[in-house]
Amino acid sequence: MVTSLGTWRTLNRSIDLGWVTDAKYTSLEIVNTKQTYHVGDILVLEVVARDGYKRRKMYGGDYFRAVLRDKSQTASTTGTVRDHGNGLYTISFLLSFPGCVFPALYRPFWNTPLLPVINGTIIVSDVDENTTVTQSLPFCRLGVPHQQPEGYWLQDTWHSLSCKVGQFRTPDITKCLTNRSVHFRGDSTIRQWVERLIKWNIVEKGPGNGLIGPYACSNHSTGTIVTFNFHTVPIQTVSWFPLNLGEAGISTEVRSMVGGPNVVIILSLCSHFTAEPKRVYTSRMYDVRSAIQELHKKYPETRVIVKTCNTRNHRHYRELVQMSDWLSVQINQEMRSIMEDLNITILDVWDMTVSQRYRHDIHPNQRVQDYQLDILMSHICPDMVKKG
Known part of the structure; x- marks a missing residue:
């Protein structure tokens, strides 16, 4: 975001990337330097943005991703970035685990992350070396507040800071979904969850287009039904799909569904909307909101879960311009502002994918997917999560 597009133009009207x-x-410095930090402390850093001509930026708008890592423990977490609107940015990290950590700042087009100049190592300690900040978390039920960060990785395992998340193996998921109907509606980032359930033989796929649906999966011995359908247009893809533009969208489907205490509806409208004007997404989400409200009037016990965007790869110009994480952040914010006061669960996977050690991809590494499914199952069956 710039104050005047003209300032980016040279005399021959080309864009001056020096701006x-x-x-x-650009500098990155620790504000609250200590010899030793403790679990639960906040590490604060300051970013002063400068352009290619070494000039201090006098306006904000840069999109930064801040990650704190301890590679020896395969541990990481995200930082909260505050834009002061004048080229100054403040980053806050909740120190969630003990170890030797190092912060890094990432931005599109940067080949390498920006690292602070530090003498020595940032040490996070506690009386008990196994202490973390995941103490006394509530179970994953309606009304659990959004946390920043949502969690952290430690020993390549995701730990939620919002609610108590269990590790669901195949028998656990089978038990959780017994006598339930689970309807996935949206994009491929939740279709991949259905594909995991099929791979683990929790359900068997029925006929239908495997990419866009509609199709139903079932397990007659457990009474489990799982369905998937794409959200219709807009669609961003390098392949052609046989979309029927006359098909009902998510809102129409939700309004016509038969709900109940054993019915779960999971929605994801994100990655295909990034290239559209914001008003397109806003209008669609208000229609989805209205459909959920109508459903809950008839079937108040129906559980509705809305997934946030996750990060993606930026391999070429089209993905940077039309599908960037900067656009996904705005969609996440808009979705929360429209939906968060409803009687629903917002399943936030953003921080999990920002701080992952794997390559960023719209379809994350299977290990990341499995931890996303752990969160999902912990919301569907919180009583199956251990109290310890």
Whole structure:
């Protein structure tokens, strides 16, 4: 975001990339330096953005991703970035686990992350070396507040800071979904969850297009029904799909569903909307909101779960312009502002994918997917999560 597009133009009207924030001249410094930090402390850093001409930026709008890592423990967490609107940014990290940590700042177009100049190592300690901040979390039920960060990785395992998440193996998921109907509606980031359930033989796929649906999966011995259908247009893809533009969208489907205490509806409208004007997404989500309200008037016990966006790869220009994480952040914010006061669960996977050690992809590594399913199952069957 710039104050005047004209300032980015040279005399021949080409874009002067020297005005872009440059990692070589942007500084990152720790504000609250200590010899030793403790679990639960906040580590604060300050970013001063400068362009390719070494000039201090006098406006905000840069999109940064801040990650704190301890590679020896395969541990990481995200930082909260505050844009002061004048080229100054403040980053806050909740120190969630003991160890030797190091912060890094990432931005699109930067080949390498920006690292602070530090003498020595940032040590996070506690009386008990196994102490973390995941103490006395509530179970994953309606009304659990959004946390920043949502969690952290430790020993390549995701630990939620919002609610108590269990580890669901195949028998656990089978038990959780027994006598339930679970309807997945939206994009491929939740279709991949259905595909995991099929791979683990929890349900068997029925006929239908495997990419866009509609199709139903079932397990007659457990009484489990799982369905999937794509959210219709808009669609961003390099392949052609046989979309019927006359098909009912998610809102129409939700309004016509028969709900109940054993019915779960999981929605994801994100990645295909990033190239559209914001008003397109806003209008669609208000229609979905209205449909959920109508459903809950008839079937108040129906559980509705809405998934946030996750990060993606940026391999080429089209993905940077039309599908960037910067656009996904705005969609997440808009979705929360429209939906969070409803009697629903917002399943937030953003921080999990920002801080992952795997390559960013719209379809994350299977290990990440499995931890997303752990969160999902912990919301569907919180009573199956151990109290310890």
